[in-house]
Amino acid sequence: MFSGLGHPDTGHEQVVFCQDPDSGLAAIVAIYSTSLGPALGGTRFFPYPSTEAALADVLNLSRAMAYKNALAGLDHGGGKAVILGDPTRDKSEALLRAYGRFVASLGGRYVTACDVGTYPPDMDLVARECRFATGRSPEHGGAGDSSILTAWGVYQAMRACAEHAWGDPSLGGRRVGVAGVGKVGRHLVDHLAAEGADILVTDVSGAALARVQADHPEVRIVADTDTLIRSDLDVYAPCALGGALNDETVPALSARVVCGGANNQLAHPGVEKALQDRGVLYAPDYLVNAGGVIQVADELDGFNFERAKARAGAIYDTTKRVFALAEAEGVPPAVAADRLAEARMRSVGRLRGILLPGT
DSSP: OEEESOBTTTTBSEEEEEEETTTTEEEEEEEEEOSSSSEEOOEEEEOOSSHHHHHHHHHHHHHHHHHHHHHTTOSOEEEEEEEESOHHHHOOHHHHHHHHHHHHHTTTSEEBOBOTTOOHHHHHHHHTTOSOBOSOOGGGTOOOOTHHHHHHHHHHHHHHHHHHHHSOOOOTTOEEEEEOOSHHHHHHHHHHHHHTOEEEEEOSOHHHHHHHHHHOTTOEEOSOHHHHHTSOOSEEEEOSSSOOBSTTHHHHOOOSEEOOSOSSOBSSTTHHHHHHHTTOEEOOHHHHTTHHHHHHHHHTTOOOHHHHHHHHHTHHHHHHHHHHHHHHHTOOHHHHHHHHHHHHHHHHHGGGGSOOTTO
């Protein structure tokens, strides 16, 4: 394991490279901030084309987790981990347990959970080697699938967007395009269908599309994300991987609202201003998709689903706060969300400077 004391270009507190050749483990853990408490964020298992690509992803994701946790009102800083490899081919008990020992070696500075390519049974294996794993299966005392409350939070944020854009939080009759109907997207479709939204979907997985259409025959499938973006939509919901909003997609958008569960939706700084200039209401991704981290954080105190669901439901009110601040200060919602998160990190984080007995 190589542990850097920080990353000079991005402000990260610590970046750790982990390797166990016998199990095939190659992983990176990035801790952006512990100002509010132990860094909390999932482990992504993904076939990155290079170590450099994996490092760029984990640095971006861990920073986003710091802002997400702060805005969600959690007593956690931001961290993330990536495991390099194909989870369908490379995942094994030995690899996951080796990874768990590396997480344990950080002494509680980082608490892990599920993300793309990892699931509650994987966290059960990680937890056999360390105490700092959440998102575990119910039979092992965990909360199970965090995508359930992630989707609930996205839905609540979307209702707040509808109220801001059209004066009514109802999504009944609104045309919503969901890009990606895997873990989060399919649960989001359930909520939208129950309210009577007109739903279009796309996904690279034919099986995912078939599952959604079996549950909701009224849902329409379009060929690809490019087609979906150019469709006549009220709301566009990116729920797959990041970078969905870029210099090509933003000019093509017909939707009045963008609100989805994907991480890191803005391909680069400045996209948020381009959205605002086109009159598109963008709900910042780390605000919208915080339901999952709210769920796994609740698990650390002994999971209670109704309590966690109520906390995730508060994303509706937080989204309204972000929009109100954006209007008051004349900035895009993404900038307003950053300001609210940074204010909490400063005001609450400074309290750790008050020394307590035994610390």
